Amino acid sequence: MKGKPLVSIVSAGLSKFGKLEGFYAREIFAEAAKEAFDRCPNLNPKRDIQALFVGHMGESYEHQGHTGATMADWAGLLYVSATRTEAACASSGAALRAGIYAVLSGLCDVVMVGGVEKMTHRTTPEVTEYLAMASDYPFEQWHGITFPGLFALMATAHMHKYGTTEQHLAMVSVKNHYHGSLNPKAHMQKEITLETALSSRVIAWPLKLFDCSLITDGASCLILTKPENAKKYTDMPVHIIGSGQASDTIGMYERESFTSLAAAKLAARKAYEMANLKPEDVNVAEVHDCFTIAEIIAYEDLGLCKPGEGGHLIEKDETKLGRRIPVNTSGGLKSKGHPVGATGTAQAYEMYLQLTGQAEKRQVKNAEVGLTHNVGGSGATATVHIYRRG
Template identity: 70%
Template sequence: MTGKPLAAIVSAGLSRFGKLDGLSAREIFQQAGKEAFDRCPNLDPRKDIKALFVGHMMESTEHQGHTGPMVADWLGLNPIPASRTENACASSGVALRCGIQAVASGLADTVIVGGVEKQTHLPTSDTTEYLALSADNFFEQWHGFTFPALFALIARAHMHEYGTREEHLAMIAVKNHSNGSKNPKAHIQKEITVEQAMTSRIVASPLKLFDCSLISDGASCVILTRPELAKKFADNPVYVLGSGQASDTIGLYEREDLTSLKASILASREAYKMAGIEPKDVDVAEVHDCFTIAELVAYEDLGFCAKGDGGRLIESGETKLTGSIPVNTSGGLKSKGHPVGATGVAQAYEVYLQLTGQADHRQVKDPEIGLTHNVGGHGSTSVVHVYKTSK
């Protein structure tokens, strides 16, 4: 018996992900908003939408702050309350939770939540430095730690402790690129082999090019309403059953254990409890594969396998599209791309498509329960949501 829904998703939109030259963040967000409005003809955005929450991490890269009212303006939604959330790469996972809280508390009947990021106009070195701001300044940033380097430490620790091999990480890249090749909105839409992944250039050993997520532009949004109102807007709404969020130290060096993200364990347990489900009930999941090792650790933290068994899970093929727990059907951050502020809600977009049977060539068979897992930094924030079809 699952829990009582907190809110319902009645529509969703996503821009194309990739290097979107000539488009600013506001124009990219407008693309995602237009798709969500077009998908939901029974909704009158100006009349029905009562608040906007948008995740945006690196807003100063365009010399344009105040993202909330700006994107509300570009969707024609002023004067509704419009707010920006910033939690590093979990910025829009947190925006989603804020939207759910607004609907569940009765503060607003219907809201739009989303995320946006514009980062490909900068050189990689500048983007890397902006991203590193979400690690500890005193002991990490100033010693030259970047996110590839921090996740390389996590990978080394996991390999040492549990015998995880570089091939396991390459298998995750191969799976996610295969899924991304079926996603017309993905940044890179091509299959790769384990050999290509294993021989790609070293970024921060043991992580190589194909272990890293992409630096992308993109935007995402979903429209949330009270469960009782959902059928007014959509025949097949998706219900949000559980929401969990947790925080952890800002420095990786302060953690007792490098082989798991405690915030993900706590956030997922909160979401599972609220939803009244167990990890084995999840039929499809989008997890935060900012690096391949992050997906492997997520398998364990979310309870899809026992601690230390992440390597064996990817080897078994069970997280492929045809497996018992398909993970990152969209291509994930690895192949669909990682416009950081947009990522959390982009995961919800994919789960919405999967649970409403709209995922085309990457559709998994009859999923009922979906999950999203969005991480900020190296797990200083983690947000997990659980969803259910209207069946």
């Protein structure tokens, strides 16, 4: 089914991202669901939606698992088939993939996919510990390394092999903060200077505070249906034309490379093949910038530049709004924020806005084709999806 729409997004919702004090995850998810329902008056959610997949990474934050059923109820979808998917920070990328299967299966005409995380009520050491569960317990966590440390290993390897610099990393942060300043739902809506990023305190060298994404509360969702049914619900569908998901070793110590993510490359290859497109056909992308080095590696893994040239791409400003291939127009995980379970479908939400011309100040002109790249942990899971304007 090369290049043909797999499924169509007929609506999407995103809660405000930020420190949402006094709310449970279920209330934040309901906010995202309400936006999706309000955008789509032809949809009768309770009648039409037959399954829900919700990405949610950590039950420890609220001492609450069983997230599928909980979110279904609070979104007004009581009794629907509801399942939580977890693949660390790619939990809702995996939810999207599961929802695509469900629609293509013929068993469901309309499904909702989404994600949610409530994190900011926990202390930073608690959050760091919960996030660490996405890395290998016996050979990583147990020895005390946490995610900034794991991504610092990638950064130093990339610097050593390709000459990438601390300035390159900081430039990613500056760009994404600029984009975030244009997104009223972003957690941090302020521009920063290169100097601010470079002089921020070291977390795990060469990664500094401004190289790290945010601890954020938020939720996101999409409504998917068969392409032939999309017009029942909207005049502006966005078609998903490529989908890839792949895995790798949970521990970085078994990887062949520290400067590239095998799962991301494989997922991208599958998605491009299915879409029958090449990297140069992509007009706008959201990539998984959990740390600035991850965005530079993403450029290379997705073929937006050659291996080793990610630093040059950001140096030439080519991934900024208005340039060759705008990346993370939402602000990315760095500035919009990274409520881990919500991130995958929040990236898809940005594609929905961009490809329907609703991205306002951060609109990419004439965007036809978009791509999202969602990574779990240090790369043990990756999902890549490709979108086309309907």
